[in-house]
Amino acid sequence: MDLKLTDRVAVITGPAKGMGAVVTKAFAAEGCKLVLIGRDVAAIEPVAAEVRASGRPAIVVPCDLTVPAQCDIAAKAALEAFGRIDILVNIAGGSGPIGKTGAQTTPDEFDEIVTLNMNGCFHTMHAVLPAMAEQRYGKIVNVGGTFGLRGRAGRMAYSASKWGLRGITKSFALEVGQHNINVNYVAPGMVDGPRFRDKVCADMAKKLGITLEEAMQRHAADYALRRVTTDSDVANACLFLASDVSRQLTGVDMPVDGGWAML
Template sequence: MDLQLQDKVTIITGPAKGMGRAVTLAFAREGAKLVLAGRDLAAIEPVLSEARGLGAEAIDIACDLVSGDQTQDLALACIQAFGRIDILVNIAGGSGPIGKTGWETTPDEFDQIVQLNMKGCFNTIRAVLPTMITQRSGKIVNVGGTFGMRGRAGRMAYSASKWGLRGISKSFALEAGPYNINVNCVAPGMVDGPRFREKVSANMARELGITLEEAMKRHATDYALRRLSEDTDVAHACLFLASDVSRQITGVDLPVDGGWAAL
């Protein structure tokens, strides 16, 4: 199926590694024009080169997403480079404290993850919407998480931030819908990769006195399909929601978790 993403101008935040890299390369293969945004351009450079190697027209722009001024500059730079903004994919985010109860979480830890996971997305959406409204078209895909759909002990701050992102997404979907703009959330479950192995699974292994491999298997057994998600699973969901194949879908949370949050 042709997703018709050729030459669609796409801003991707947090493109440097993991899901961000997978999503970036997926859009590059579809022929999208890419604007890769993040604070550390040195970290973005390798995936920028990979995207160009796949034939994509791509640039990178330094941007602290928590800054409203810098996200406005990001949108302006995108328009100056490509003339429009068709798609925004918000991947940048953090995990917050792991294995801490809510009462053990410090106010600074809470503020930091809420700022990054909620305000960063708010800023970028706010920055791109005027252009999308003028165009009467646009796709916004926020990458949330299933802990923002069911909650999770030991991950209160992260869970709260992803619940908040859902509210941001649904409200923007209602407000932007009359202008032919879709706003949706992709909600990954546990995604195999460095963060999952080195933080989440390692923490479980320490607490239970089991091996890292045993901890990973325990996580997998929580899911109906008995397997962890991969970066490419998240990338494919983002492609779907960024394309007109999903033209009649807005304001939804799409779990990509092998059957956990919705079952």
């Protein structure tokens, strides 16, 4: 199926590594023009260079997502470079304190993760929506997590931030639908990669006295499909929601978790 994304202008946050880099390259492969934004420009540049080497245009704009003025500047840079903004994919975010109960979480820890995971997405949406409304076209995809669909002991701050992002997503979807703008939420489950293997599985293996492979299998057993999500699974969901194939979907929560959060 042709998603008809060729020459669409996509602003992507958090494109430097892991899931963000895979999503970025997936949008480039579909023919998008890319605006890659984040604080660590040096980390983003290699991804941008790879995109350019594939024949697709990409610019890198320094931006602290927690600073509204910098998000406005990034949106202006996108418009100056490409004349329009068709897609916003918010991937950048943090994990917050891990393994701490709500009572153990400090106010500073709570504020930090909520500010990044909620305010950051709000600021970028606020920055690009005027251009989308004027052209009467836009696709916004906020990447959250399944702990924003189900509570999680030991992850209160992160879970709260992702529940909040769902509320932002749904309210904006109601408000901007009249301008032909879709706003949706992708919720990855546990995603395979260095952090999953070296941190999550390693911690389980140590606690239970099992091998790393056994720990991975235990995690996979939690899901209906008995497999852990990959970065490419998340990228495909983002592409779908950023395309006109999903033209009639807005305000939805799309778990990409192999069957856990909704079952």
